[in-house]
Amino acid sequence: xxxxxxxxxxxxxxxxxxxxxxxxxxxxxxxxxxxxxxxxxxxxxxxxxxxxxxxxxxxxxxxxxxxxxxxxxxxxxxxxxxxxxxxxxxxxxxxxxxxxxxxxxxxxxxxxxxxxxxxxxxxxxxxxxxxxxxxxxxxxxxxxxxxxxxxxxxxxxxxxxxxxxxxxxxxxxxxxxxxxxxxxxxxxxxxxxxxxxxxxxxxxxxxxxxxxxxxxxxxxxxxxxxxxxxxxxx
Numbered sequence: 001x002x003x004x005x006x007x008x009x010x011x012x013x014x015x016x017x018x019x020x021x022x023x024x025x026x027x028x029x030x031x032x033x034x035x036x037x038x039x040x041x042x043x044x045x046x047x048x049x050x051x052x053x054x055x056x057x058x059x060x061x062x063x064x065x066x067x068x069x070x071x072x073x074x075x076x077x078x079x080x081x082x083x084x085x086x087x088x089x090x091x092x093x094x095x096x097x098x099x100x101x102x103x104x105x106x107x108x109x110x111x112x113x114x115x116x117x118x119x120x121x122x123x124x125x126x127x128x129x130x131x132x133x134x135x136x137x138x139x140x141x142x143x144x145x146x147x148x149x150x151x152x153x154x155x156x157x158x159x160x161x162x163x164x165x166x167x168x169x170x171x172x173x174x175x176x177x178x179x180x181x182x183x184x185x186x187x188x189x190x191x192x193x194x195x196x197x198x199x200x201x202x203x204x205x206x207x208x209x210x211x212x213x214x215x216x217x218x219x220x221x222x223x224x225x226x227x228x229x230x231x232x233x234x
Contacts, residue, residue, distance in 0.1 A: 003043060007033075010057060013050075015043055024049045028060050071105070071122045072113045080181040080188065081133045084126065086113060094118070096125045103129055127160070127178075134158045134178035142174065142192050149215045151196040165191045165227070168198035183230055190216065190223040 003015040012032035019039055024046050027034040035046045050057070071077055077084045082103045089095070089106035097104045105125065111118050139156045146153060154172045161177040168174050174195045180188050193215050201208035212220035 002037075009054070010050075010061070015046060026050060026053070026057065028057065033057070070114060070119060071126065077126065077182070079130065079133070080183075080185060081137060082129065084122075086122070088113075094121045094125065096129070098129050098133075130181050131158060131160070131178045134176065134181055138176050138178075138180065138188075138192070141189070142176070142196070145189065145192050145215075146196055149193070149196065151199055153196065153199050166195045168195045168202075170202060172199045174199075183227070187223065187227050187230065190220075190227060 001014050002017050005013040005015065007013055010033055014032055014034045015037065016034060017037045017039060021036050021038045023038065024041055025036045026049070027036070033050075035050060037043070037046050071084055071086060073086050073088075076086070082098055082101050084103045084105055086105045086107070088109050091106050091108055093108065095104075095106040103126065105122055107113055107118055107121070113119075113122075135158050138158060142153070142156055145151070152172065153168075153174050156174045156176060158178050159175050160179075161175070162179060164177065165180055165183075166174065166176045176192070176195070180191060183191070194212065197208055197211045197215065201211060209220060216223055
């Protein structure tokens with residue numbers, strides 16, 4: 001990151017520079033904006049471009065915020081291995097406990113659970129347990145599917161990506177987002193099989209999709225369509 005700025009209307013702005021960028025790009029994240037600059041562009045040119053599209057950016061920010069799922073008593077988050085249970089308490093700080101498939105979240109009585117601050121606390125805590133559960137569950141399931149279908153892979157890492165469910169390198173090293181646990185189990189398996197198929201076919205050509213159909217009982221197209229309906233719930 002090249003610079004970090006604060007804007008009264010738009011909030012936190014990160015400025016990055018990329019050798020691959022051919023034009024100035026603005027990415028709207030739930031809690032900040034990212035401006036990516038080509039190597040020859042200046043920071044001021046990036047900010048000038050931002051100001052040209054400021055009204056449009058503000059409108060899109062509202063849409064992104066509206067899509068975010070609130071976590072509270074009436075809106076529990078169901079994951080593969082636990083469901084959240086948010087409760088008010090006499091505690092001074094937010095408290096988390098994962099037990100028997102329930103992630104208990106207790107927050108101080110004086111706090112508004114819907115406030116930005118409390119939602120950040122809740123989601124940071126959920127992230128922690130999602131990562132922990134993903135490390136416990138996903139590598140074993142990946143190995144099970146690999147053995148079942150005759151695949152091999154060299155390594156598996158659990159990451160925090162919100163834009164890609166998984167990826168596979170040319171060395172057969174597989175990366176998995178811990179947000180996979182927010183998907184239904186059949187779709188998790190689809191993503192794992194997708195990355196395992198990439199250990200054999202690195203592109204998305206005909207041979208890749210024939211292999212995907214083989215390991216999903218000819219359901220690759222339907223499962224792919226279902227996965228595209230989902231996004232990270234946090």
